């Protein structure tokens with residue numbers, strides 16, 4: 001019997017936005033998937049040829065890059081940070097809209113000129129993207145890796161700047177920070193393991209087409 005295709009979905013905010021797309025693509029998870037008290041991580045669907053796993057957003061890319069899942073959904077912030085050559089991202093799902101930005105305390109920004117920096121210390125979940133962004137204009141970025149609550153770092157003297165995701169800007173504002181540069185616009189993508197794209201071409205291509213139609217058929221999530 002052919003193994004089911006495994007689709008990796010991120011827990012958290014993206015999952016809510018991804019579920020209508022999944023449904024529009026003809027995939028209905030088993031009831032346990034929406035049961036918050038369930039500790040299961042792997043789920044069947046209405047289609048015997050499709051299974052779902054629910055993992056952390058950064059881990060979606062890792063599962064797909066290693067071929068443990070054939071497809072997945074994750075933000076291009078995650079794809080940029082890992083830069084996995086094994087991942088192909090054929091469909092922009094038009095969900096998870098935000099941007100990856102550099103921010104600093106409002107009082108520092110008042111007299112600061114980012115063009116004059118030669119060295120910066122940055123707290124971020126995205127050290128690879130941050131270093132590359134600054135390197136491209138000759139600035140050396142010393143990164144302190146955090147997994148959340150980056151906005152605390154400047155006030156507590158961990159770093160003068162942060163690189164983090166911004167959507168409404170509320171988190172920055174409530175922590176006395178302002179956005180000084182945008183590194184990248186972010187949306188979530190359907191991602192595919194390149195080897196699976198070749199070895200299981202008919203199934204994977206059909207799945208890509210279903211998601212492309214589903215994303216195109218929904219109103220803009222922004």
Ligand SMILES: Nc1ncnc2c1ncn2[C@@H]1O[C@H](COP(=O)(O)OP(=O)(O)OP(=O)(O)O)[C@@H](O)[C@H]1O
Pocket residue numbers: 010011012013014055056057058074075076077078096097098148165166167168186187188
């Ligand atoms: N404020 C936001 N608005 C819109 N999309 C966002 C926002 N924050 C994050 N995202 C998108 O959602 C993805 C997952 O972020 P989320 O905050 O749900 O995960 P997390 O809590 O940071 O990580 P973990 O999976 O480790 O718990 C990000 O990679 C990004 O693409």
Ligand SMILES: O=P(O)(O)OC[C@H]1O[C@H](OP(=O)(O)OP(=O)(O)O)[C@H](O)[C@@H]1O
Pocket residue numbers: 147148149150164165166167168169170171172
């Ligand atoms: O501009 P805003 O609309 O305020 O959104 C930005 C916040 O959203 C994300 O965090 P999230 O809420 O996912 O929490 P996290 O720190 O646990 O990742 C991001 O890391 C920012 O902190």
